[in-house]
Amino acid sequence: MTSDKFTPELIAPCGMNCGICKAYLAYTHGIPRERDRVTHCAGCIPRAKNCYLIRGCPKLRKHEISSCAQCVTVPCKNLAHLDKRYRERYDMSMVENLRELKIKGKETFLKNQQEKYRCPNCGDVVCVHDGNCYSCSYRRETKPIKSAE
Numbered sequence: 329m330t331s332d333k334f335t336p337e338l339i340a341p342c343g344m345n346c347g348i349c350k351a352y353l354a355y356t357h358g359i360p361r362e363r364d365r366v367t368h369c370a371g372c373i374p375r376a377k378n379c380y381l382i383r384g385c386p387k388l389r390k391h392e393i394s395s396c397a398q399c400v401t402v403p404c405k406n407l408a409h410l411d412k413r414y415r416e417r418y419d420m421s422m423v424e425n426l427r428e429l430k431i432k433g434k435e436t437f438l439k440n441q442q443e444k445y446r447c448p449n450c451g452d453v454v455c456v457h458d459g460n461c462y463s464c465s466y467r468r469e470t471k472p473i474k475s476a477e
């Protein structure tokens with residue numbers, strides 16, 4: 329179980345790898361939904377999730393394109409907003425992902441994602457959102473957001 333942890337349908341239109349998302353990891357690892365604190369999601373594409381990017385983009389909505397990687401105006405305003413939030417909070421960039429997807433293709437992209445988010449302890453996946461491995465007790469040290477005390 330090495331390189332097929334992430335499959336192409338886990339690549340969301342925005343360039344996000346749903347395989348590293350908290351809601352996907354909770355779902356695939358059977359983490360119970362504690363009231364509304366844990367969301368379960370099978371991935372944006374498997375769930376046909378109508379996110380705000382799709383709602384805000386006529387090309388995605390009309391299925392003229394299936395990924396922002398096929399768009400000539402990357403990033404649009406909505407994607408730039410999402411990208412900025414992810415870069416600041418999670419040290420991840422949709423725009424960079426899309427660039428990599430365009431240049432290297434899905435297979436290489438997923439292989440690199442595998443390397444980047446592999447748990448050093450057990451080889452499973454470290455979540456981009458909370459830095460946790462859902463298979464063992466590994467917890468990535470999160471970078472300090474700002475110096476508080």
Ligand SMILES: [Zn+2]
Pocket residue numbers: 447448449450451452453461462463464465466
């Ligand atoms: Zn682990």
